[in-house]
Amino acid sequence: MRGRLIVVSGPSGAGKSTLIRAALAAVPELAYSVSATTRKPRAGEVDGKDYIFLTREEFERWIEEGRFLEWAEYSGNLYGTPERRVEEFLESGRSVILEIELQGARQVKKRRPDAVMVFVRAPTLEETRKRLTGRATEDSEAVERRMTTALKEVEARKEFDYEVVNAEREQASQDMIDLMRKIVKGGKDAG
Numbered sequence: 054m055r056g057r058l059i060v061v062s063g064p065s066g067a068g069k070s071t072l073i074r075a076a077l078a079a080v081p082e083l084a085y086s087v088s089a090t091t092r093k094p095r096a097g098e099v100d101g102k103d104y105i106f107l108t109r110e111e112f113e114r115w116i117e118e119g120r121f122l123e124w125a126e127y128s129g130n131l132y133g134t135p136e137r138r139v140e141e142f143l144e145s146g147r148s149v150i151l152e153i154e155l156q157g158a159r160q161v162k163k164r165r166p167d168a169v170m171v172f173v174r175a176p177t178l179e180e181t182r183k184r185l186t187g188r189a190t191e192d193s194e195a196v197e198r199r200m201t202t203a204l205k206e207v208e209a210r211k212e213f214d215y216e217v218v219n220a221e222r223e224q225a226s227q228d229m230i231d232l233m234r235k236i237v238k239g240g241k242d243a244g
């Protein structure tokens with residue numbers, strides 16, 4: 054059986070990565086799609102594992118070569134999902150998580166209507182700001198830019214099949230794990 058394509062999206066600062074990490078550790082049928090980006094690596098990020106770090110020229114070449122399932126510009130950088138790895142995982146029966154922002158999520162939904170759409174958000178906007186500020190790898194201007202985007206993005210939750218509210222980390226991780234198990238095991242109708 055083919056795996057399922059799972060899109061996890063939601064405002065920056067909602068804690069998507071933490072919840073996805075928990076799900077990947079707990080659900081062996083899941084694989085993670087490593088995105089390509091033109092953003093500079095943050096401290097500790099590993100090329101090929103966290104992202105495939107490309108120059109803008111390289112990224113644009115990949116676009117021309119049709120290598121992306123979706124791509125988008127976000128906060129001044131390009132991000133995209135290389136399609137081939139995703140296809141290989143799905144073919145082999147693994148389900149694949151894409152952790153992507155909203156414009157990309159919408160593209161995937163259009164191109165792959167059977168994708169399962171999962172929205173992750175913080176319980177309040179105050180909490181979102183705290184998390185974005187706490188990251189401290191970005192200057193205040195970048196935080197403000199992301200905050201403005203995050204405000205708009207919360208509106209989008211209605212376009213999704215499922216929502217995980219990240220209020221308390223342990224609980225939200227468990228919610229995400231339960232949801233992923235259900236999607237992976239549920240066949241076509243789970244989404």
Ligand code: 5GP
Nearest residue numbers: 088089124125127132133134152153154157
């Ligand atoms: P960050 O720079 O904080 O790692 O990511 C910024 C945003 O880009 C996050 O919302 C993240 O989910 C999103 N993102 C990461 N990879 C991709 C991708 O391949 N495509 C799209 N459209 N967004 C991505």
